[in-house]
Amino acid sequence: MAIDREKYREIIAQLGESVQLVAVSKTKPVEDIRALYEEGQRDFGENYVQELVDKQPQLPSDIRWHFIGHLQSNKVKYIMPWVHLIHGVDSLSLLKEINKQAAKGNRIAEVLLQVHIAREETKFGLSPDELAEVMRRIGAHPTAWQNVSVRGLMGMASNAEDTEVVGQEFTALKSLFDTFFPDGRGILSMGMSGDYELAIRKGSNMVRIGSLLFGKRG
Numbered sequence: 001m002a003i004d005r006e007k008y009r010e011i012i013a014q015l016g017e018s019v020q021l022v023a024v025s026k027t028k029p030v031e032d033i034r035a036l037y038e039e040g041q042r043d044f045g046e047n048y049v050q051e052l053v054d055k056q057p058q059l060p061s062d063i064r065w066h067f068i069g070h071l072q073s074n075k076v077k078y079i080m081p082w083v084h085l086i087h088g089v090d091s092l093s094l095l096k097e098i099n100k101q102a103a104k105g106n107r108i109a110e111v112l113l114q115v116h117i118a119r120e121e122t123k124f125g126l127s128p129d130e131l132a133e134v135m136r137r138i139g140a141h142p143t144a145w146q147n148v149s150v151r152g153l154m155g156m157a158s159n160a161e162d163t164e165v166v167g168q169e170f171t172a173l174k175s176l177f178d179t180f181f182p183d184g185r186g187i188l189s190m191g192m193s194g195d196y197e198l199a200i201r202k203g204s205n206m207v208r209i210g211s212l213l214f215g216k217r218g
């Protein structure tokens with residue numbers, strides 16, 4: 001399966017300076033990742049720890065690896081030495097483990113908190129109340145959280161044809177983002193192949209795009 005170079009260039013031009021592209025390469029071979037790397041892409045996203053651990057050593061070391069899947073606490077240690085940004089943090093206990101493993105590795109791990117915005121029950125994430133609670137806990141004991149840096153929020157909208165619904169979900173996430181990350185330097189990771197243009201109109205500054213670049217997954 002060849003990558004779509006033309007689409008890549010088109011998306012890069014469309015995003016401009018203010019929106020970052022994470023190329024989602026899950027299930028795709030390292031040759032495809034290398035081909036996009038040669039086009040200039042440096043940020044790649046993966047969902048599965050084992051797959052990422054297999055691919056990482058085969059690829060250039062200046063790739064910034066984003067972990068965008070559901071991360072289990074017992075697997076944090078495998079990606080901690082080199083992961084760039086963990087998007088899907090959806091519990092205080094996972095955040096604790098990330099903080100602990102980052103401390104062991106003498107680094108500060110950058111993370112996004114995942115918020116549940118979709119109608120589907122199956123999608124992971126914190127409710128707005130849980131988000132507020134996590135932010136409050138961190139704020140109350142900053143010295144206990146010295147090895148994590150919560151950079152912003154991530155969310156996945158419903159798989160809906162109805163752009164009205166998806167737009168409302170993105171708007172809700174943007175409003176939480178503005179509340180908790182008001183300094184204008186936070187990261188708001190929202191938007192995928194099917195909805196990234198809408199996500200950008202609603203205020204996203206980081207999109208995660210897979211199938212438009214790498215083709216459909218099997």
Ligand SMILES: *Cc1c(COP(=O)(O)O)cnc(C)c1O
Nearest residue numbers: 024068192193194208209210211
């Ligand atoms: C797979 C995945 C994507 C990319 O999806 P596409 O529809 O292929 O662009 C983005 N974000 C997350 C969390 C994913 O799991």
